[in-house]
Amino acid sequence: MKKESKVTPWEVSGKVDYQRLIKEFGLSKIDEKLLKKIEKCTGELHFMLRRGLFFAHRDLDFALEQYEKKNLFLYTGCGPSGPIHIGHAFIWEFVRWLQEKFDLDLWFQFTDDEKFLLNKDKSYKEIQEWMYENMLDIIAIGFNPKKTHFLIDTKHAGLMYPEAIKVAKKINFSMVKSSFGFTNQTNLGMIFFTSVQAVPAFLPCVIKKKKLACLIPHAVDQDPHFRLTRDILPKLGYYKPSSIQALFLPPLTGSEGKMSSSKDMNLLMTDSPKEIERKIKKYAFSGGQKTIEEHRKKGGNPDIDVSYQYLKMFFEPDDDKLKQIYEDYKSGKITTSELKDYLIKKINAYLKKHQERRKEAKKLIDKFIFSE
Numbered sequence: 530m531k532k533e534s535k536v537t538p539w540e541v542s543g544k545v546d547y548q549r550l551i552k553e554f555g556l557s558k559i560d561e562k563l564l565k566k567i568e569k570c571t572g573e574l575h576f577m578l579r580r581g582l583f584f585a586h587r588d589l590d591f592a593l594e595q596y597e598k599k600n601l602f603l604y605t606g607c608g609p610s611g612p613i614h615i616g617h618a619f620i621w622e623f624v625r626w627l628q629e630k631f632d633l634d635l636w637f638q639f640t641d642d643e644k645f646l647l648n649k650d651k652s653y654k655e656i657q658e659w660m661y662e663n664m665l666d667i668i669a670i671g672f673n674p675k676k677t678h679f680l681i682d683t684k685h686a687g688l689m690y691p692e693a694i695k696v697a698k699k700i701n702f703s704m705v706k707s708s709f710g711f712t713n714q715t716n717l718g719m720i721f722f723t724s725v726q727a728v729p730a731f732l733p734c735v736i737k738k739k740k741l742a743c744l745i746p747h748a749v750d751q752d753p754h755f756r757l758t759r760d761i762l763p764k765l766g767y768y769k770p771s772s773i774q775a776l777f778l779p780p781l782t783g784s785e786g787k788m789s790s791s792k793d794m795n796l797l798m799t800d801s802p803k804e805i806e807r808k809i810k811k812y813a814f815s816g817g818q819k820t821i822e823e824h825r826k827k828g829g830n831p832d833i834d835v836s837y838q839y840l841k842m843f844f845e846p847d848d849d850k851l852k853q854i855y856e857d858y859k860s861g862k863i864t865t866s867e868l869k870d871y872l873i874k875k876i877n878a879y880l881k882k883h884q885e886r887r888k889e890a891k892k893l894i895d896k897f898i899f900s901e
């Protein structure tokens with residue numbers, strides 16, 4: 530029997546059917562016409578857009594109109610419960626590009642409350658430690674320190690709580706139960722939490738006393754939060770936030786679920802070159818044949834090969850090179866181990882630079898944390 534796939538902010542399992550998600554969630558597809566509009570604003574298209582990795586949206590047209598009126602800001606976030614992996618960086622590299630091309634303010638939420646409430650076996654202190662570590666990685670991604678504002682749910686509570694309760698008052702249990710998979714055993718904090726994640730979508734309007742529009746880049750599992758946020762915000766006198774939504778980077782072992790920080794099947798931003806090599810060689814699911822002879826004869830299947838997917842989604846921005854790799858792997862001209870070696874080289878070059886910037890990030894933290 531085929532396992533049912535599940536996509537909520539706290540569980541992604543089974544083989545994700547993105548076309549079905551578009552229907553179920555009521556998302557819009559990013560089509561050629563919209564890509565042209567984006568290109569008009571940015572001057573070029575990021576390969577993640579060209580390749581359909583950011584594949585769906587809500588009211589992106591409206592966000593682009595507001596951008597032209599200089600009335601738009603960006604909002605994204607991080608749930609600090611473990612180390613940052615390349616699945617996170619995949620999204621944030623795109624967010625950085627958006628910030629740079631559009632030259633926009635970015636509000637970056639750290640949901641330490643959420644991750645404390647969610648993880649039975651993690652203490653408050655542990656979450657705070659992960660949050661600090663995560664901030665270093667996020668700064669190292671290269672966001673603009675002058676235009677990026679970290680909001681920490683527990684530290685900025687004085688600012689955020691009065692707004693969160695305005696949202697919470699308009700949501701009842703039956704509205705959140707099914708979209709978040711809540712049961713009678715779910716703790717109270719988790720039930721309240723979505724109203725906290727709604728806040729950065731309009732807090733800049735409160736702070737700047739101006740009705741601004743918001744664009745939220747995120748992985749598609751976060752959509753249930755923002756579906757609700759979109760219902761509530763007009764009732765409070767704000768615009769519905771727009772969103773641009775990404776696929777999941779698959780875990781090393783294959784196509785089900787998403788990369789996660791709680792399992793070993795991930796590639797961390799702090800991994801050494803040796804560690805990356807070991808994990809890819811040992812775990813990365815291969816679309817190649819069992820023996821070299823067979824592979825040369827029949828060729829491999831790049832569409833199910835995780836190393837190829839990582840090149841396509843993240844580490845090979847050059848379309849011509851990617852196409853060549855696709856064809857050569859399919860024809861059997863390059864082997865799985867050659868493909869893996871290429872990927873390992875690419876990832877390690879990326880991580881080398883990241884880790885250098887990460888060392889400098891400590892000095893910058895104060896510049897990023899929002900203060901009035």
Ligand code: TRP
Pocket residue numbers: 538604605606607608638639640643726745746747748751
């Ligand atoms: N809940 C998200 C997580 O677990 C963190 C988050 C908060 C977020 N606000 C966001 C993600 C806005 C994307 C966009 O990772």
